[in-house]
Amino acid sequence: MKNIVIADDGEWADLPWHYMKIYSKKELRESYSHLFEKAKRFGLNFYKSNFEWYKSGKFTKGWEYNQGWKQVKGIKPDFIMDKGSLQIKNNVKWKKAFDKKKRILNPYYIEELCSNKMMTAKAYPTLVPKCFLVNNRKQLDRAMKKLGTQKVVLKPVDGSSAKGLSIVDRNKLPGSIRKGTVAQEFVDASCGLQGLVKGIYDLRCVTINGKIVDCFIRKAPPGKLTSNLSTGGDIIWLSLNRIPKRIRDAVDKIDSKLKSYKARIYTADFVIDCSDRLWLIEMNSKPGFFFYGSRGKLDIRERFENNLIRAIKKALIA
Numbered sequence: 001m002k003n004i005v006i007a008d009d010g011e012w013a014d015l016p017w018h019y020m021k022i023y024s025k026k027e028l029r030e031s032y033s034h035l036f037e038k039a040k041r042f043g044l045n046f047y048k049s050n051f052e053w054y055k056s057g058k059f060t061k062g063w064e065y066n067q068g069w070k071q072v073k074g075i076k077p078d079f080i081m082d083k084g085s086l087q088i089k090n091n092v093k094w095k096k097a098f099d100k101k102k103r104i105l106n107p108y109y110i111e112e113l114c115s116n117k118m119m120t121a122k123a124y125p126t127l128v129p130k131c132f133l134v135n136n137r138k139q140l141d142r143a144m145k146k147l148g149t150q151k152v153v154l155k156p157v158d159g160s161s162a163k164g165l166s167i168v169d170r171n172k173l174p175g176s177i178r179k180g181t182v183a184q185e186f187v188d189a190s191c192g193l194q195g196l197v198k199g200i201y202d203l204r205c206v207t208i209n210g211k212i213v214d215c216f217i218r219k220a221p222p223g224k225l226t227s228n229l230s231t232g233g234d235i236i237w238l239s240l241n242r243i244p245k246r247i248r249d250a251v252d253k254i255d256s257k258l259k260s261y262k263a264r265i266y267t268a269d270f271v272i273d274c275s276d277r278l279w280l281i282e283m284n285s286k287p288g289f290f291f292y293g294s295r296g297k298l299d300i301r302e303r304f305e306n307n308l309i310r311a312i313k314k315a316l317i318a
Contacts, residue, residue: 006049031289035308058074113258188274207251
């Protein structure tokens, strides 16, 4: 049996999960326990732990699921499933260390690619809307001369879940700009996607080792310009055979740069604007899998877990 540690960070008490705004503790418990139980049938022992607890080649403590959650000590990992933040210095040290051994999901390059919006734009310049990194108002003013839309998106270069994101009119720019802000052309998705959704949306593809394992539309609530679940967006699931071909082609184009990595998991969020042009809005290296059970999507959960387990096993023998 191989030991797979899901390594996270943050303030923890006596349970193998921490508070999240989107998911309930019940969802977290159920999703982790289901994955942990299934993985045993494939020769994998899953544990949940914290990067802060990695000392001298072992996690000093963590949790396993065996007909209930039990705290265990001295876990020697064979592989890491990374759930930790890049913003924590010690996390980065251990991420890079496991990456050297090719024993982490995701590899460090993919973690950076998905976390740094300017890195994503540089990697896929024909897919990502025009954007500039700005650190102050003067730099923003210069960038605005090169951005052609009436509205502009301002967001942290390394943000996620719409944290710190604002959409403003070019005539109402903020007086000051936080260092590390991306100024990006606004993509008008208000026309929806023909036959699938009306109004503002984005379409998320979840991929594991280049294979789309889930696809859903996130629909913005009335009056909002963003569709993230954290801002009240709703989900419309798509069967895989209903994914528009050009979005499939875009996923293939994205993954063509990443095929050398034996284990990789990420999401890609797309919109097709009112001029019928396809855009990659952002990527995410840590797709949530906690909501499948509570929303009755057990078939998608099975597909996600099966592909995740296969990717880890492939990396272990690489």
